[in-house]
Amino acid sequence: MAMAEGHKSNAGRYVIVYICILAIAFLQFVIAYSNITAPQMFARMLFLAAVEAALALLFFMHLSDNHGLLWFVVVFTVFVLLAMQYGWTDSFRELLGAPWSSYSTS
Amino acid sequence: MSHADAMGGPAGVMEKPAFSVPAKKMAMWLFIIADTATFAGCLVAYGFLRNATPDWPRPFHSITNVALMTFILVTSSLTMLFAIDAAKAGEKAKALQWTLITAGAGALFALLHIREWLGLIGEGMTLLKNPWGTGLFGAAFFSITGLHLLHVTGGVIALVAVGIRYQGGRYNADDLEITGLYWHFVDLVWMFVVPLVYLLNLSH
Numbered sequence: 364m365a366m367a368e369g370h371k372s373n374a375g376r377y378v379i380v381y382i383c384i385l386a387i388a389f390l391q392f393v394i395a396y397s398n399i400t401a402p403q404m405f406a407r408m409l410f411l412a413a414v415e416a417a418l419a420l421l422f423f424m425h426l427s428d429n430h431g432l433l434w435f436v437v438v439f440t441v442f443v444l445l446a447m448q449y450g451w452t453d454s455f456r457e458l459l460g461a462p463w464s465s466y467s468t469s
Numbered sequence: 470m471s472h473a474d475a476m477g478g479p480a481g482v483m484e485k486p487a488f489s490v491p492a493k494k495m496a497m498w499l500f501i502i503a504d505t506a507t508f509a510g511c512l513v514a515y516g517f518l519r520n521a522t523p524d525w526p527r528p529f530h531s532i533t534n535v536a537l538m539t540f541i542l543v544t545s546s547l548t549m550l551f552a553i554d555a556a557k558a559g560e561k562a563k564a565l566q567w568t569l570i571t572a573g574a575g576a577l578f579a580l581l582h583i584r585e586w587l588g589l590i591g592e593g594m595t596l597l598k599n600p601w602g603t604g605l606f607g608a609a610f611f612s613i614t615g616l617h618l619l620h621v622t623g624g625v626i627a628l629v630a631v632g633i634r635y636q637g638g639r640y641n642a643d644d645l646e647i648t649g650l651y652w653h654f655v656d657l658v659w660m661f662v663v664p665l666v667y668l669l670n671l672s673h
Binding site for chain 2: 370372385388395420431432435439443448
């Protein structure tokens, strides 16, 4: 491939990351059929999804090349995600009044 | 050479871009961060409902369709990278070709998604009710996957528009890269939608 001056193709690296992401996605499908509890399944799948997302962010979206932007994105996103956890305890109270819910405290 | 000089302006007038990222790319990153909060809000709200509703339905019998959709979307991220690589190498025709392949993969993903929706609607699932359990499932499923499908559709249109304008010389490789950032984000969101919305609701 004729490259423009100063440009180096990263196709090899992209293909390796692509294969890794596909392999992790395959693992998620395997976990879906494994004989474990729903919370265990949730935790494992969420962990693998986070790894997939990290690979995509670092290598597909090139955050590995810009540490300042990487920290900006990570700190902001983690803060938002942590702040959302505040609602967990309240979610059960909200469900009591939700339409069509058969949730009951008795 | 100072940054201001490099930008062609007088020294001291041009402010250094945040994180050394050009303004257009930074705008896309800010959009992505904001959209991450939107999707995270939807998925966390879905988690609240899924966790605390005893009769939550598990309507998915097969993973074939969702596996195929995942493969197509992840592969489209790779073809997008090839497009950007070709654009940076100055190979316009190849860049447009890979961009259109990416858009085609996105369109195929959207068609498979709509086919799946039609199948579920055919089984009696609507926004408000379904034959398997709580009516909240339909609302949660269609909201989350619908929001994602909307992003995919927007992405396909953007890819075609930017690709054609890049070929015509109006846009450059950086513009294609910025569109690529959006496309990778759409792929990234799907990585969380699949396990939470599909795989945790498989009927065994």
